Amino acid sequence: MSQTSGFSAGRLTLLGGGNMGGAMLRGWIAAGLDPASVTVVDPSPNDALAELFEAGVHHRTAAPDEVQDVIVLAVKPQMLDEAASQLGAAVGADTLLISVAAGRTVASIEGLLGAHSVVRAMPNTPALIGRGITGAFANARVDESKRALADRLLSASGPVEWVPGEAEIDMVTAVSGSGPAYVFLLAEALAEAGVAAGLEPALAMRLARHTVAGAGELMIRSTDEPAQLRRNVTSPKGTTEAALKVLMADDGFGPLLTRAVAAAKTRAEELAQG
Structure with a gap:
């Protein structure tokens, strides 16, 4: 798989290896992210990810025991509560949380995982071929460097549009998400x-x-x-x-x-x- 100039996201865990999570992962690797820095947590990941596992991406059925720099929540909204409950030691005070779970607010994610840097994002299905567009909102704990990292990760699947208020994510959902x-x-x-x-x-x-x-x-x-x-x-x-x-x-x-x-x-x- 060809790569462009690399970039680093530290230790990154992708919670959910389905269609959207897999599309994001392929975009990251194509953009030059080191496969060995990524862990996919999913009991039954998409078969299409087998090539990436062979390239060095780690696969686990449970969350890592050590603190991660970035955790991307890419499970279905109704599965988020159960999936997030297993993160435990993987979430540290400085972990950046990026959620693409539709309809799940920053407050609900904070309620599950505590007060952290949270980015709520709404990609759309053309991300599956690298032609998506994503609306994103960052809470007040996301500093400039974390926002830049989130932008780099999300833009691997297409352009990113940052909105100033979380309510606008509902509008993004209605226009580009759906x-x-x-x-x-x-x-x-x-x-x-x-x-x-x-x-x-x-x-x-x-x-x-x-x-x-x-x-x-x-x-x-x-x-x-x-x-x-x-x-x-x-x-x-x-x-x-x-x-x-x-x-x-x-x-x-x-x-x-x-x-x-x-x-x-x-x-x-x-x-x-x-």
């Missing part, structure tokens, strides 16, 4: 619309998948705003303009997505309150 599902639904709906227009289903799906993926990549690479890219496709009195008149109607795509994001934000707030 956002990939909205895009996948767009691809589904576009393919179904193609079938309704007369295309063979498999062809309609191929057209939809590549159109959505290609448009996304164009947005990343272009310096133009999405609105300008939209205008670039839209010829006066052409086919795209005819379609956009439907999508941009008063009850069209924009207002619908606004209501969807609001619903997701409300649910994120409810989950954070327990």
